[in-house]
Amino acid sequence: MENxxxxxxxxxxxxxAHLRADGRASLSRLSKALGVARGTVQNRLDxxxxxxxxxxxxxxxxxxxxxxxxxxxxxxxxxGKSTTQVIRRLRGIAEIYSLHTTNGNWDLVANIRASxxxxxDRVLREVRMIDGVSNSETSLLLSSV
Amino acid sequence: MENxxxxxxxxxxxxxAHLRADGRASLSRLSKALGVARGTVQNRLDxxxxxxxxxxxxxxxxxxxxxxxxxxxxxxxxxGKSTTQVIRRLRGIAEIYSLHTTNGNWDLVANIRASxxxxxDRVLREVRMIDGVSNSETSLLLSSV
DNA sequence: AGCATTTTGGACAAATTGACCAGTCATGTT
DNA sequence: AACATGACTGGTCAATTTGTCCAAAATGCT
Numbered sequence: 001m002e003n004x005x006x007x008x009x010x011x012x013x014x015x016x017a018h019l020r021a022d023g024r025a026s027l028s029r030l031s032k033a034l035g036v037a038r039g040t041v042q043n044r045l046d047x048x049x050x051x052x053x054x055x056x057x058x059x060x061x062x063x064x065x066x067x068x069x070x071x072x073x074x075x076x077x078x079x080g081k082s083t084t085q086v087i088r089r090l091r092g093i094a095e096i097y098s099l100h101t102t103n104g105n106w107d108l109v110a111n112i113r114a115s116x117x118x119x120x121d122r123v124l125r126e127v128r129m130i131d132g133v134s135n136s137e138t139s140l141l142l143s144s145v
Numbered sequence: 146m147e148n149x150x151x152x153x154x155x156x157x158x159x160x161x162a163h164l165r166a167d168g169r170a171s172l173s174r175l176s177k178a179l180g181v182a183r184g185t186v187q188n189r190l191d192x193x194x195x196x197x198x199x200x201x202x203x204x205x206x207x208x209x210x211x212x213x214x215x216x217x218x219x220x221x222x223x224x225g226k227s228t229t230q231v232i233r234r235l236r237g238i239a240e241i242y243s244l245h246t247t248n249g250n251w252d253l254v255a256n257i258r259a260s261x262x263x264x265x266d267r268v269l270r271e272v273r274m275i276d277g278v279s280n281s282e283t284s285l286l287l288s289s290v
Numbered sequence: 291a292g293c294a295t296t297t298t299g300g301a302c303a304a305a306t307t308g309a310c311c312a313g314t315c316a317t318g319t320t
Numbered sequence: 321a322a323c324a325t326g327a328c329t330g331g332t333c334a335a336t337t338t339g340t341c342c343a344a345a346a347t348g349c350t
Contacts, residue, residue, distance in 0.1 A: 008210075016206060023168045023202035026337060037298045042339085053207050057168035060200040061161060065153075071245075073218060073254055075284065087290045100216075104284035109218055139220065139249035145232045171306060182329045187308080 006051035011036065015044055016054070023057045063144055070120040071113050071141040074127065075106040082132030083107060089130045095123045106137075151196035156181065160189055161199070168202045208289050215265040216258050216286040219272065220251040227277030228252060234275045240268045251282075 008016065014034055018025055027045070031038040048054040078086050083101075090096055090110060098111040110127070114120035128136060153161065159179055163170055172190070176183040193199040223231050228246075235241055235255060243256040255272070259265035273281060 005207075005209075016204065016210070019204040020206070021201075021203070023204045028337060038338090039299085040297055043296080053210065055205040055207060056166075057202065057204050058166070059161065059164040059168045059202050061165070062150075062198050062200060064150075065161075065198065091290075099290050100286040101288055101290055102284040102286055105282065106284055108290075109284055109286060137250065139247040139251055139254055141245040141247055141254060143246055145236075145244050145246055145253075172308095173306060183307090184309095184330085185328055188327080 006053055008053055012044055069113055069115055070117055072138050074110040074112055074138045076108040077135035078107040078132050079134040086130055086132045151198055153198055157189055214258055214260055215262055217283050219255040219257055219281055219283045221253040222280035223252040223277050224279040231275055231277045
């Protein structure tokens, strides 16, 4: 049960802030910008990756790049104490992009990303058929405004 | 009115796919992985940036890194034809991270990220006071499961 | 004070980048 | 068919960056 998460200090956070703005910034440039030795940035970055504080690097893409994708947010109500079971089932659905517990009128909020309307439709059906899901409400995300 | 967006071809998409998985991959490595000359990758990448298909590079951070942040999804109902006005007002609220029109029981879906519960509370109040907002339902996102 | 860890500044070879260039290929045009 | 255009290739080159060392200095902890 190794669960003690690494707690980033101020320098770590400054490194991360820079990398969030420019994930391809060179270590040399970072070290200059932060006023520390290059080796230090290198060590910190290694540690941030090892400890899982940083998950990886990626590229930000224009919003409509994946134009074919269907996005929606689905509110889910779970009956009784079956939440854990339901979560396990939901986790197995690839199109569920993120899943949060919530406190409002609903129990779970699922972020759905499907690659077609038929995939999307299948996901809805699958979710509603899960034992313990008593109610749900889905809002298709249309244009981003 | 220059609005004609650059349409990425297959090679562009393969480059982007690789960069999504590893945003720090070197051009040399990309060129080897994709089987094209380095100059080609270099040119494509430049063009993808120039045309705004790629917005920039960043780092993926552990979900609970910004632990102090309060996240929620807010469903909003708008009365009559005031949607455009309401959107304009909502767009001025910094804590509204993303905003989509939708087709379900609601008219808008807002993704909220505040840095404290009091900020969050203020946002809720502001939204509800906007003229044209007839109803809303907010779900605080608790743990990610 | 004494020890462990981190940071620093320096070094070095290897890798990567940016900028070129001439030649080839595919495409569409006249 | 001949041509112009643009993209791709494979190559070079200098400059930058990276990975990997090292010893000394600084820092933190007991």
